[in-house]
Amino acid sequence: MLPFAYEKPKSLDDAVKALADEGAVPIAGGTTMIDLMKLYVLQPPKLVDIGGLPGLGEIEETDDAVVFGALVRMADAAEHPLLKSDYPALSEALWLAASPQIRNMATLGGNVLQRTRCPYFRDTSYRCNRRVPGSGCDAIGGINRLHAVLGTSETCIASYPGDWAVALAAFDTEVDAVSRAGKRTIAFADLHLRPDDHPERVHALKEGEVITHVRVKKTPLGKASTYYKVRDRESYAFALASVAAALVMDGETVKDVRLGLGGVASVPWRAREAEDGLKGQELTPETARRAGETAFRDARTYDHNAFKVPLGVETVVEALMSAKTRA
Amino acid sequence: MAELPLIGEGAPRIDGRLKVTGDARYAADFSVPNPAYAQLVTSTIARGRIVSLDASEAGKVPGVLKVYTHENAPKIEGVPFFGKGGQAYQGFRPLQGVEIKHEGQIIALVVAETLEAAREAAFRVKATYEPQTPAATFGDGGTETEVAAEISKQHTDPKTGDADAALKDAAHVVEAEYETATNHHNAMELYSTTAHWTGDHLTIYEPSQWVYGLRAGVAGELGIPQDKVRVLSPFTGGAFGSKGTVTARSALTAAAARALNRPVKLLVTRAQGYTTASYRAETKHRIRLGADGDGTFVGFVHEGFELTSRPDTFLVSGTESTVRMYGFKNVRTKVSAVRADRNTPGFMRSPAEVPYMFALESAVDELAWKIGMDPIELRLKNDTKTDPITGKPFTTRQVRACFERAKELFGWDRRVAKVGAMRADGELVGYGAALACYPTQLAPAAVRLTLEGKGRARVQIAAHDIGTGTYTVLAQAAAGLLGVALDRVEVELGDTNLPAGPISGGSVATASSVSAIMKAAEAIRLRLATAATTSNDGPLAGKDKESVVLKDGRLVAEDGTGEDLTDAFKRLGVGTVEEYAEWLPDGVDEKAMRGLYNGSVKIVGGPMQDRTQFSFGAELVEVRVNPRTLSIRVPRMVGVFASGRIMNRMTAGSQVLGGMVWGVGSALHEQTEIDRRYARYVNDNIAEYLVPVNADIVHQEIEFLEEDDGEVNLAGVKGLGELGNVGTNAAVANAVYHATGFRARKIPIRIEDVLKSHLV
Amino acid sequence: MTNPTPGASRREFLSTAASAPLVAGAAAGVLGGEARAQTTTGAAMAGGQVLVTLKVNGQTHRLSLDPRVTLVDALREHLGLTGTKVGCNHGQCGACTVHKDGVRVLSCLTLAVAAEGSEITTIEGLADGDELHPMQAAFVQHDAYQCGYCTPGQILSAVACVKEGHAGSDAEIREYMSGNLCRCGAYVNIVAAINDAKTKMGA
Structure with missing residues (x-):
């Protein structure tokens, strides 16, 4: 790690003030930040430790939303009775992620901003447009088995590695953020930025802005939802492909459906066209597979990750058929 | 000489309490006064030259004491490569010039007041290179292929009869190529070196499975006498072959500590461990295996290709094992070395057998399907009592008994002999089997054994407990031989102030150390027995001294008469008897003992002059495959092993259980990814280099068969560290074939390989 | 020793x-x-x-x-x-x-x-004076280690696993102990030790 200034404000207001300093970044669980600082991938001059701030550690139910404080630990959210009963995809995406220790540390607000595992991003000796804009992308032409097939660009093919954000993408989610400029609400679909011309910009938060809440709009889709994750080993591994599926069924027919894809895309991915194609259809492995094929129709593959297309399609089938058993 | 009595066969480890309380002291846990902290800087190119190394920014980091580069590094003599009789993991010495031979080569050593400053400064060292295009692996331009028998004195290609002719006439032939991936040991304990000088005397704390080798290597590199160096490694946090040879960091750290006149503690990162120490290189195999109409093997051809570095020829030469597995009548083998711009590979748990037996045991399975025979039946049909190459008998070989018991435990008779025919809980089920083996090897060992009249004993030997249970089994051996309770025995290991023990490698540690203890214990017994039987009075006076043994704290004759140890010692007029013994395996001359003290290894075993000695086992696994995503799990493994005398069922069981876990890793998870453009390891961490986690290992059942093998050594002990790790990978691959029809000729088996086969 | x-x-x-x-x-x-x-x-x-x-x-x-x-x-x-x-x-x-x-x-x-x-x-800080914590004792009794290097982490994780209520079944223990790698591969013995200790911990 390079030297940094450290400050531990006592209130959100103080935190926002401290974050106004140039280059200051918030830290809570630290599971991504400290890891990447040790690799010199991140070199923040100042850390503002918001981990102990009061008032951001609760999960609350309002009339129309489930509201997660940004400092709720992943492990606590995974165990929350409301999630387990009414939004199993959200609970499963949490407990299938990382390890128990990391889930005890990592916060929900930090987790949605998890950085890519692209090895060329994580090692400063390689070329990486995300780390050093304009330097090139060593993943293209390199080892890219774990990289994205959806939402990539000529400049970056890194995949978004997280799980919970994939489940959030399947629902109507918003995040509340605050900075010295005030509070604002960002639609979840707008939070993560595809690489396009500026892969170094991974999220829509401004300098000094910090997430305070994640709100998921209440929906009957939650009950019959699941998060299905395929990985190289049984646990403590990143997704090769994952799918958050949520259903409202009318008998055998799909009334409403949501599909979030993980491990395969540059950002938490919502497969809207695949959803549209399924609505009004009978849900069978065949129609589910067609939905999967639609979801990956625009996939672009590289030397080692072409398998993510057939795997992703089959993961959509598994997730949908599994969600159906809860409908 | 007395037999080895059995004591504490199921006893928990005597070092258990230290391990569960955090009191077991591993190398980096030792405290030294006012240490400076060191970090390595390693190259980011694999081949070329350093044009400039700018340490100015690093030097400005507050607390930095010194940055060593090739321009100011201490002169290191360089000891020979292990494969050439030395101790070094590779022959090439970094920091002695501008040349870069592999990725991750040490290019600087930073020493600072604090760990944080050392880390920051290491990052701030900037190198400029003149790179050349490297060759990364098989098939790359610039690799050089050489025939092992022509370049290595140690290597011969075992051969018998005319395999090619026999295969021409065979009724069934399997001809296939197999590949195994690059693997890294990834012991949980990171590499480290702490060097502490007091005057001209150096103490090194470093995780080691060969402290005398490390002592010789460091002394040689620094140009100081060996007796000025003490190496301590009482506990080693996993080694698996990675901590047996001397890497460049040890002498560099010691030289820095000498120059800076204070202790230096070097902590190596996980990523740097991938390139500054050894690993298991990738291999390729061409197999031809033929049988006649009823399944009798008629010919076997095994050609192996092993990757090695430019400067060093490291070969595992696994054909030495595969040719001895069945009654092959005609055998031809050939091993080739392929040189690339990589760090030198080295020993990794069952170095030869893991890759080579994967190839053989996969081919046997393929042949069984081809013939339409049960794969276990085919193996048993071709069992042999004699070594097909030398014609000499196996000392013991319970291949049939292992498979029969394993079948029973596993429920092999439920197997449906058809691909994809078995299902459970909506998943495809496959059964797979493979043979496990490991040559029984031995090495010279010296020990000091002490018995006190009060009934306490002490074993002192520079052997190592790398998790293998050495502390416990050596205490058991001493307790049994000296007739004292297990908790009255103290064992000291991992210290060059102790008599020289064997390298903890090649599964030699227990058998060799116990053999030395037997020799020392016999001398102690004889001293006490002689005094008691030649005395004028006492209950043993006039008895035959050979019939008198140490038992239950007493010196007793066959008829049960005897006296307490305290009386026996009184007669000698001493409170303590101490014996130093040197033990040499059959066919090893006495020079080997001097060699042992000077850091030279002599290991004998497998095929011997008059016999061939191996451990064997049968491994049966079940796999479950998701029919849609084709992801593979291993819910069940059964292993039955015959490996001579089992000293301790608990620690022995843990070794083979752990070996089988390694087999699952080898079959399904472990692969060091190489970016061929740069010849660089890409997943040099343990989040992306996957090893099995708890959830991957569901049910394991193991059993040891009784085996009395007095020929291998007096203790009847074979080795266990590596046996359990052999064959598992083939058993998994064979089970995957049974479940899916996908024949994995390359490991690890990845989901994309299976998917591809199903898409075609 | x-x-x-x-x-x-x-x-x-x-x-x-x-x-x-x-x-x-x-x-x-x-x-x-x-x-x-x-x-x-x-x-x-x-x-x-x-x-x-x-x-x-x-x-x-x-x-x-x-x-x-x-x-x-x-x-x-x-x-x-x-x-x-x-x-x-x-x-x-x-x-x-x-x-x-x-x-x-x-x-x-x-x-x-x-x-x-x-x-x-x-x-x-886990043992009570000379008396081992039940989890420490169970690790010794079940040989739930080999080299012992991952053991302190395994034991602290195991104690938490039980206290969290994640030791209900073997499958749950395996999943909730997967954040602790054991390169020696002592996993089945670790699961056995946790099952043993959890009753003694009053879980």
Whole structure:
């Protein structure tokens, strides 16, 4: 790690003030930040430790939303009775992620901003447009088995590695953020930025802005939802492909459906066209597979990750058929 | 000489309490006064030259004491490569010039007041290179292929009869190529070196499975006498072959500590461990295996290709094992070395057998399907009592008994002999089997054994407990031989102030150390027995001294008469008897003992002059495959092993259980990814280099068969560290074939390989 | 079975480490010579030192640290509590697991300064005097280790696993112990030890 200034404000207001300093970044669980600082991938001059701030550690139910404080630990959210009963995809995406220790540390607000595992991003000796804009992308032409097939660009093919954000993408989610400029609400679909011309910009938060809440709009889709994750080993591994599926069924027919894809895309991915194609259809492995094929129709593959297309399609089938058993 | 009595066969480890309380002291846990902290800087190119190394920014980091580069590094003599009789993991010495031979080569050593400053400064060292295009692996331009028998004195290609002719006439032939991936040991304990000088005397704390080798290597590199160096490694946090040879960091750290006149503690990162120490290189195999109409093997051809570095020829030469597995009548083998711009590979748990037996045991399975025979039946049909190459008998070989018991435990008779025919809980089920083996090897060992009249004993030997249970089994051996309770025995290991023990490698540690203890214990017994039987009075006076043994704290004759140890010692007029013994395996001359003290290894075993000695086992696994995503799990493994005398069922069981876990890793998870453009390891961490986690290992059942093998050594002990790790990978691959029809000729088996086969 | 410690026994070392001179000396090495930012409490300038009060195994330690010092490095290199192990330094192996306010966390990804105010329990603080914690005893009884390097982390993780209520079945134990790699492959014995200890822990 390079030297940094450290400050531990006592209130959100103080935190926002401290974050106004140039280059200051918030830290809570630290599971991504400290890891990447040790690799010199991140070199923040100042850390503002918001981990102990009061008032951001609760999960609350309002009339129309489930509201997660940004400092709720992943492990606590995974165990929350409301999630387990009414939004199993959200609970499963949490407990299938990382390890128990990391889930005890990592916060929900930090987790949605998890950085890519692209090895060329994580090692400063390689070329990486995300780390050093304009330097090139060593993943293209390199080892890219774990990289994205959806939402990539000529400049970056890194995949978004997280799980919970994939489940959030399947629902109507918003995040509340605050900075010295005030509070604002960002639609979840707008939070993560595809690489396009500026892969170094991974999220829509401004300098000094910090997430305070994640709100998921209440929906009957939650009950019959699941998060299905395929990985190289049984646990403590990143997704090769994952799918958050949520259903409202009318008998055998799909009334409403949501599909979030993980491990395969540059950002938490919502497969809207695949959803549209399924609505009004009978849900069978065949129609589910067609939905999967639609979801990956625009996939672009590289030397080692072409398998993510057939795997992703089959993961959509598994997730949908599994969600159906809860409908 | 007395037999080895059995004591504490199921006893928990005597070092258990230290391990569960955090009191077991591993190398980096030792405290030294006012240490400076060191970090390595390693190259980011694999081949070329350093044009400039700018340490100015690093030097400005507050607390930095010194940055060593090739321009100011201490002169290191360089000891020979292990494969050439030395101790070094590779022959090439970094920091002695501008040349870069592999990725991750040490290019600087930073020493600072604090760990944080050392880390920051290491990052701030900037190198400029003149790179050349490297060759990364098989098939790359610039690799050089050489025939092992022509370049290595140690290597011969075992051969018998005319395999090619026999295969021409065979009724069934399997001809296939197999590949195994690059693997890294990834012991949980990171590499480290702490060097502490007091005057001209150096103490090194470093995780080691060969402290005398490390002592010789460091002394040689620094140009100081060996007796000025003490190496301590009482506990080693996993080694698996990675901590047996001397890497460049040890002498560099010691030289820095000498120059800076204070202790230096070097902590190596996980990523740097991938390139500054050894690993298991990738291999390729061409197999031809033929049988006649009823399944009798008629010919076997095994050609192996092993990757090695430019400067060093490291070969595992696994054909030495595969040719001895069945009654092959005609055998031809050939091993080739392929040189690339990589760090030198080295020993990794069952170095030869893991890759080579994967190839053989996969081919046997393929042949069984081809013939339409049960794969276990085919193996048993071709069992042999004699070594097909030398014609000499196996000392013991319970291949049939292992498979029969394993079948029973596993429920092999439920197997449906058809691909994809078995299902459970909506998943495809496959059964797979493979043979496990490991040559029984031995090495010279010296020990000091002490018995006190009060009934306490002490074993002192520079052997190592790398998790293998050495502390416990050596205490058991001493307790049994000296007739004292297990908790009255103290064992000291991992210290060059102790008599020289064997390298903890090649599964030699227990058998060799116990053999030395037997020799020392016999001398102690004889001293006490002689005094008691030649005395004028006492209950043993006039008895035959050979019939008198140490038992239950007493010196007793066959008829049960005897006296307490305290009386026996009184007669000698001493409170303590101490014996130093040197033990040499059959066919090893006495020079080997001097060699042992000077850091030279002599290991004998497998095929011997008059016999061939191996451990064997049968491994049966079940796999479950998701029919849609084709992801593979291993819910069940059964292993039955015959490996001579089992000293301790608990620690022995843990070794083979752990070996089988390694087999699952080898079959399904472990692969060091190489970016061929740069010849660089890409997943040099343990989040992306996957090893099995708890959830991957569901049910394991193991059993040891009784085996009395007095020929291998007096203790009847074979080795266990590596046996359990052999064959598992083939058993998994064979089970995957049974479940899916996908024949994995390359490991690890990845989901994309299976998917591809199903898409075609 | 001996555990050679040249110079001082472990106990002696611990008492020295916990007393002021050694710790202050280590810090003085950094502070001396260079003109450095002043030591402050609870906050630090870049390149400065921060006063950190750590409560470890019921004992309070006052340290002056570079804010970059992680909890595991503070425990091992500043307090001499070397039972906590480093296996990767990046949150990939679980060897550095400790309890922070009763919750299992990774000390390699925790800044020491961020642990101020928390109760830290390490493997050295688990036994009750000479009496092993039931989980420690079960690990010995079931040979739930080989080299022992991952063991402190495994045991702290296992105790938490039981307390969290995640030791209900073998499958649950396996999943909730998957954050602790054991390269020796002692997994089935670890599961057996946890099953054994959980009844003794009153779970």
